[in-house]
Amino acid sequence: MAVIFYLSGTGNSLYAAQKAQDALTDCRLEKMGDYLRSPYKVQDDILGIVCPVYCFALPPFAAEFLRQLQAAPAYCFALVTMGANAGFALKQLHQLLAAQNIRLDYAQDIAMPDNFFAVPEFIRSKMLTAAEDKLAGMQRRLTAKEQDLSRCRDAFLWEHGGTALGWKFIRGILQADRPQVDGQKCVGCGICARICPAGNISMQDGRPTFGNSCAVCLGCLHWCPQSAIRAGRKKINSKTRYVNPQISIEKMDKVGR
Ligand SMILES: Cc1cc2nc3c(=O)[nH]c(=O)nc-3n(C[C@H](O)[C@H](O)[C@H](O)COP(=O)(O)O)c2cc1C
Ligand code: SF4
Numbered sequence: 001m002a003v004i005f006y007l008s009g010t011g012n013s014l015y016a017a018q019k020a021q022d023a024l025t026d027c028r029l030e031k032m033g034d035y036l037r038s039p040y041k042v043q044d045d046i047l048g049i050v051c052p053v054y055c056f057a058l059p060p061f062a063a064e065f066l067r068q069l070q071a072a073p074a075y076c077f078a079l080v081t082m083g084a085n086a087g088f089a090l091k092q093l094h095q096l097l098a099a100q101n102i103r104l105d106y107a108q109d110i111a112m113p114d115n116f117f118a119v120p121e122f123i124r125s126k127m128l129t130a131a132e133d134k135l136a137g138m139q140r141r142l143t144a145k146e147q148d149l150s151r152c153r154d155a156f157l158w159e160h161g162g163t164a165l166g167w168k169f170i171r172g173i174l175q176a177d178r179p180q181v182d183g184q185k186c187v188g189c190g191i192c193a194r195i196c197p198a199g200n201i202s203m204q205d206g207r208p209t210f211g212n213s214c215a216v217c218l219g220c221l222h223w224c225p226q227s228a229i230r231a232g233r234k235k236i237n238s239k240t241r242y243v244n245p246q247i248s249i250e251k252m253d254k255v256g257r
């Protein structure tokens with residue numbers, strides 16, 4: 001049996017996780033957030049970890065998941081999706097798994113459209129086409145249970161600085177970890193609450209309310225059909241809105257266990 005734990009705000013990482021699932025037999029997908037709510041000893045022979053890159057590193061939410069993870073798989077792989085630069089995310093992931101006595105066998109980064117800095121539509125479609133080749137290669141390597149950690153590189157000095165500065169900018173200046181809703185635009189559809197990977201949104205009186213555990217995935221901003229949510233100073237409009245075209249709200253919603 002195999003399990004893939006994933007974190008995804010706008011569907012890129014979920015799409016990569018689904019592709020990995022297709023390459024394996026008897027494989028289920030689980031949200032990292034669900035595992036964090038009720039951790040358990042993973043019994044599966046094959047373990048996959050899939051998440052985005054934030055500020056050249058792992059999302060703090062994914063790092064927290066890895067610190068809680070209990071597993072002893074025979075084969076372990078990791079995929080990260082990112083706009084342009086995976087930084088040292090895979091190396092960090094490798095180290096966090098090692099701290100849990102889990103040996104990583106294969107790691108891969110896959111470029112997909114950026115959900116933080118908007119890119120034009122024609123670049124998005126080029127990236128998605130290029131990603132298909134990368135994903136097909138990943139599937140072949142998973143099927144063969146290859147060992148390859150060449151993508152787990154150390155951070156360049158500026159990337160360490162970039163991670164610290166990036167989070168200072170995102171949390172301190174943009175205050176993007178504090179989403180807010182425009183009550184005039186919101187139609188109460190509940191999509192934001194359904195897709196939030198951190199379980200940070202609940203619907204009250206037909207409007208979303210936000211807790212204090214935002215993972216800054218920007219999912220609620222991008223999925224909201226009314227562009228009614230902003231994350232501090234960070235706003236999304238119809239031009240900058242992005243969700244992976246292969247992923248539906250129902251798929252984001254799915255609880256895998
Ligand atoms: C807070 C934040 C920080 C990000 N930092 C990076 C980064 O350092 N490098 C990069 O290439 N992409 C970065 N991105 C873009 C995402 O990694 C990329 O769009 C990813 O595929 C999103 O995956 P998802 O759709 O599964 O959430 C960042 C996105 C967010 C929301
Ligand atoms: S997704 Fe947008 S419109 Fe729907 S409930 Fe959330 S904020 Fe309101």
Ligand code: SF4
Binds near residue numbers: 179192197201214216
């Ligand atoms: S509140 Fe919005 S930005 Fe924060 S984790 Fe949930 S979906 Fe992502």
